[in-house]
Amino acid sequence: MSNVCIVGAGPAGASAALKLSYLGIPCTLIDKAVFPRDKVCGDALSGKVKLLLGRLDPAILDRFLQIPQQPVWGIRFVAPHGKLIDLPFRTDYDPHTDEPAPGFVSKRMNFDHFLIKEVKRRSNIRFLEGVEIGQMQRSAKGYIIRDKAGSLLLETPLLIVANGAHSRFSRKQAGMKKELSHHAAAVRTYYRGISGFHEHGFIELHFIDDILPGYFWIFPLPNGEANVGLGMRSDFVASKKLNLRKKMEEIIHTKAGIKERFAQAKRISNIEGYGLPLGLRGRNISGAHYMLAGDAGHLIDPLSGEGIGNAMYSGFIAADQAADCLAANDFSAEMMRAYDKRIDRVLGSEFGISRQLQKLLSRKWIAVQMANIIHGNRPLIDFMTAMYTDLSVRKKLLNPLFWLRIIAKR
Numbered sequence: 001m002s003n004v005c006i007v008g009a010g011p012a013g014a015s016a017a018l019k020l021s022y023l024g025i026p027c028t029l030i031d032k033a034v035f036p037r038d039k040v041c042g043d044a045l046s047g048k049v050k051l052l053l054g055r056l057d058p059a060i061l062d063r064f065l066q067i068p069q070q071p072v073w074g075i076r077f078v079a080p081h082g083k084l085i086d087l088p089f090r091t092d093y094d095p096h097t098d099e100p101a102p103g104f105v106s107k108r109m110n111f112d113h114f115l116i117k118e119v120k121r122r123s124n125i126r127f128l129e130g131v132e133i134g135q136m137q138r139s140a141k142g143y144i145i146r147d148k149a150g151s152l153l154l155e156t157p158l159l160i161v162a163n164g165a166h167s168r169f170s171r172k173q174a175g176m177k178k179e180l181s182h183h184a185a186a187v188r189t190y191y192r193g194i195s196g197f198h199e200h201g202f203i204e205l206h207f208i209d210d211i212l213p214g215y216f217w218i219f220p221l222p223n224g225e226a227n228v229g230l231g232m233r234s235d236f237v238a239s240k241k242l243n244l245r246k247k248m249e250e251i252i253h254t255k256a257g258i259k260e261r262f263a264q265a266k267r268i269s270n271i272e273g274y275g276l277p278l279g280l281r282g283r284n285i286s287g288a289h290y291m292l293a294g295d296a297g298h299l300i301d302p303l304s305g306e307g308i309g310n311a312m313y314s315g316f317i318a319a320d321q322a323a324d325c326l327a328a329n330d331f332s333a334e335m336m337r338a339y340d341k342r343i344d345r346v347l348g349s350e351f352g353i354s355r356q357l358q359k360l361l362s363r364k365w366i367a368v369q370m371a372n373i374i375h376g377n378r379p380l381i382d383f384m385t386a387m388y389t390d391l392s393v394r395k396k397l398l399n400p401l402f403w404l405r406i407i408a409k410r
């Protein structure tokens with residue numbers, strides 16, 4: 001029988017293949033696309049991406065730093081009443097240092113292709129591109145994989161399903177339902193020539209009245225380009241009957257503080273949309289002979305919409321789990337449960353806190369009050385900078401007493 005099979009070669013699938021390869025375990029990785037290919041995304045890569053690439057192999061991280069990308073040193077939050085909060089990733093940052101920035105914006109066309117080039121360097125990864133999988137069928141020994149035309153490709157004892165947010169396997173075979181309150185819809189496009197960025201190119205999240213809980217974003221890219229988009233929780237999109245494309249255009253052309261910045265800008269791509277299945281603590285994303293990774297496992301952060309780093313994490317964890325399964329020759333659902341536990345340990349707390357913060361920020365008056373308190377409060381901004389890496393700081397933001405104490409000190 002063949003080895004481990006991974007369906008989908010986005011960040012989740014490519015990371016699983018690379019981690020397996022470094023563990024000395026051969027695998028087959030299959031994608032319907034031929035790379036380079038685009039993926040509708042905001043293109044923002046968090047610190048997790050840099051961390052994971054470096055952990056896998058410092059040489060890979062060096063090669064990553066050579067691809068086209070905009071270094072990111074922080075985030076500019078814009079409250080519903082227009083107040084700006086600039087929150088750097090580190091208090092002592094120096095944008096002119098040789099040290100790589102904590103985050104990046106890199107078009108998925110380039111980033112995913114970079115990962116695939118790494119895949120192609122590895123002799124123990126069999127990579128099939130341009131092959132669309134039509135059927136993953138349970139067999140006595142694992143799964144039988146067929147292409148769209150029904151031709152048999154292989155039989156595997158262990159399947160890693162990483163075919164993204166619209167995964168049929170995830171819905172039909174693993175029973176992952178699309179729950180609108182744990183799902184977001186988003187649209188994005190590219191512009192050239194937007195003005196008024198932060199001097200160190202902070203990415204921008206604009207919390208605007210009628211798109212809460214959600215935000216409008218502008219993420220600067222090299223060569224004067226920017227990724228521009230709008231995302232919102234799907235239950236609110238449905239109840240407000242919003243057309244996100246129209247809403248985004250309305251914001252760009254009519255919203256004070258934004259329309260002026262787009263006055264000389266030119267849209268250079270179509271507006272495209274895609275779904276974001278949001279993470280929830282304690283989900284079951286594995287079963288006998290399979291694991292779901294990345295968007296197929298609903299692993300996107302409910303507040304920020306970050307999914308690339310989480311997809312890569314899940315790919316790595318799936319590879320480690322695969323190594324344990326192969327060593328024990330055990331692919332049972334009980335054995336796979338360890339995968340769910342590992343995912344929960346690494347991402348579960350983040351999901352819980354992000355979900356609560358998302359709920360909090362969906363109320364306009366809270367977002368406005370928080371912005372008023374934070375704006376210009378240097379010690380508080382310094383404290384909040386730690387929230388990017390320290391979950392306990394994020395937890396504090398959920399506690400009303402924390403805010404009351406700050407108000408009392410003013």
Ligand SMILES: Cc1cc2nc3c(=O)[nH]c(=O)nc-3n(C[C@H](O)[C@H](O)[C@H](O)COP(=O)(O)OP(=O)(O)OC[C@H]3O[C@@H](n4cnc5c(N)ncnc54)[C@H](O)[C@@H]3O)c2cc1C
Pocket residue numbers: 007008009010011012013030031032033039040041042043044045046131132133134162163164165186187188229231273274275276293294295296300305306307308309311
């Ligand atoms: C508008 C938008 C903005 C976003 N912005 C950000 C952001 O700024 N930062 C961030 O971290 N995350 C962002 N995300 C989330 C991020 O895009 C996803 O979390 C990430 O792409 C998940 O990676 P993945 O590998 O699981 O899936 P994908 O990247 O979707 O890869 C799945 C792969 O599976 C392949 N595939 C699908 N079906 C088949 C099949 N039948 N046979 C073979 N291959 C198949 C596809 O071709 C694809 O290559 C955004 C999402 C959206 C929609």
